[in-house]
Amino acid sequence: xxxxxxxxxxxxxxxxxxxxxxxxxxxxxxxxxxxxxxxxxxxxxxxxxxxxxxxxxxxxxxxxxxxxxxxxxxxxxxxxxxxxxxxxxxxxxxxxxxxxxxxxxxxxxxxxxxxxxxxxxxxxxxxxxxxxxxxxxxxxxxxxxxxxxxxxxxxx
Amino acid sequence: xxxxxxxxxxxxxxxxxxxxxxxxxxxxxxxxxxxxxxxxxxxxxxxxxxxxxxxxxxxxxxxxxxxxxxxxxxxxxxxxxxxxxxxxxxxxxxxxxxxxxxxxxxxxxxxxxxxxxxxxxxxxxxxxxxxxxxxxxxxxxxxxxxx
Numbered sequence: 001x002x003x004x005x006x007x008x009x010x011x012x013x014x015x016x017x018x019x020x021x022x023x024x025x026x027x028x029x030x031x032x033x034x035x036x037x038x039x040x041x042x043x044x045x046x047x048x049x050x051x052x053x054x055x056x057x058x059x060x061x062x063x064x065x066x067x068x069x070x071x072x073x074x075x076x077x078x079x080x081x082x083x084x085x086x087x088x089x090x091x092x093x094x095x096x097x098x099x100x101x102x103x104x105x106x107x108x109x110x111x112x113x114x115x116x117x118x119x120x121x122x123x124x125x126x127x128x129x130x131x132x133x134x135x136x137x138x139x140x141x142x143x144x145x146x147x148x149x150x151x152x153x154x155x156x
Numbered sequence: 157x158x159x160x161x162x163x164x165x166x167x168x169x170x171x172x173x174x175x176x177x178x179x180x181x182x183x184x185x186x187x188x189x190x191x192x193x194x195x196x197x198x199x200x201x202x203x204x205x206x207x208x209x210x211x212x213x214x215x216x217x218x219x220x221x222x223x224x225x226x227x228x229x230x231x232x233x234x235x236x237x238x239x240x241x242x243x244x245x246x247x248x249x250x251x252x253x254x255x256x257x258x259x260x261x262x263x264x265x266x267x268x269x270x271x272x273x274x275x276x277x278x279x280x281x282x283x284x285x286x287x288x289x290x291x292x293x294x295x296x297x298x299x300x301x302x303x
Contacts, residue, residue, distance in 0.1 A: 080256060080290040084275025135275060141294060142271045148301035149268055 011071050018067015019060055026059065045107035062106050069098050084134055092127045096120075197250070201227055201234025208234060212250055216265045216281060218243050220258035230283060253300050255279055255289040263300070 022040075030039045039046060040059030049055040076082075076091045100119070109115045172190055176183055198209040214229045218240065225240060226233050238246065244254045251263045267280045269289070277289045289297065 078292070080292070081288065083272065084291075086274065135273075138271045138275050138277070141298075142269045142277065145294070145298060145301065146268045148298065149266055152263070152301055 007075070010074075011068055014067040014071020014074075015064040016067065018063045018065070018070070022059065022063025022066070042107035045105075059106065062102055066099065066102055069095065069102075084138060085131070088127060088131050088134065092123075096123055199227065199236060199238075201236050203232060203234050210234060212247070212252075213262075213264070215252075215262055216283060216285075217262060217287065218252075218260040219287075253293075253297055255287065255293050255297065257290070259287060261287070 026040045027038065029035075030037075033039075037052060038056070040056045041062075045059075046052065046055040049058060073091050073094050076094070077087050079087065082090075103109065103119070104111055109119055174183055174187060193213065197212045199212060199215070201208050201210045210227065210229060216228045216230065218225055218227045218236065218238075220226075220240060225236050225238060225243070227236050236243075240254070240258060240260060243252075243260055247260065252260050253263055254260045261279065261281075265281045265283060267282045270278045270280060272278065277291065277294060279287045279289050281287070
């Protein structure tokens with residue numbers, strides 16, 4: 001029960017973080033592009049809605065879903081006996097498969113093979129970068145623990 | 157170091173004392189080692205119908221095997237009546253540390269750690285056997301070794 005509550009809180013926090021990050025990003029873009037009104041997403045996305053308010057609500061839903069997605073997939077790293085590589089690959093696959101339709105719906109990039117390829121490449125590179133950092137930190141951690149073990153055995 | 161027996165009817169309960177001019181880290185460790193050797197801390201294990209008292213210092217690890225908790229010594233493996241979380245609490249002041257939700261190890265049998273290329277942390281015992289530590293317990297292990 002305690003665990004369930006913790007997870008629920010984690011997911012709720014994820015959804016609200018998604019809304020926060022999404023809102024601030026949209027606000028920054030609206031300011032940078034000197035928009036007359038707040039643009040929750042690309043103008044093409046906003047034009048699908050009858051009112052501006054509807055577009056904001058739809059964007060809020062997308063931001064919350066993205067937040068939920070990433071806080072939910074973070075749980076993959078808590079699976080005890082999966083290797084870090086397996087966790088990273090599964091996290092990548094789930095995030096890519098669920099995040100891509102949301103990004104397309106939000107109109108973050110045009111749907112054509114060039115953009116999709118570029119988007120996929122960026123997605124893969126981010127994960128490769130994180131995996132390199134991750135594996136280096138694992139090596140450093142093991143080295144440090146081994147030094148502590150040697151120190152302990154010398155004292156025994 | 158010279159070992160001397162001091163026999164007298166005054167000593168109703170036998171005890172060991174270390175006589176020295178100054179206290180040193182080596183001597184303090186020797187004291188701890190003697191204490192561990194003569195420790196009355198035992199755990200009751202079962203091997204078939206036989207009930208065996210096992211001194212804690214002889215135990216390499218406790219682990220869950222086929223829904224039961226067993227303890228492993230160099231000679232044999234015994235079934236114990238405790239759950240892993242109960243043992244973790246019971247042994248927190250001893251040289252034992254939990255390395256996963258299903259295993260507790262004796263730090264005195266810990267040789268080193270290694271990591272596989274895919275990022276699995278392996279615990280290597282002085283007995284040549286090995287096990288796995290989950291990332292969640294790595295921080296606890298580090299803290300314990302820093303003590």
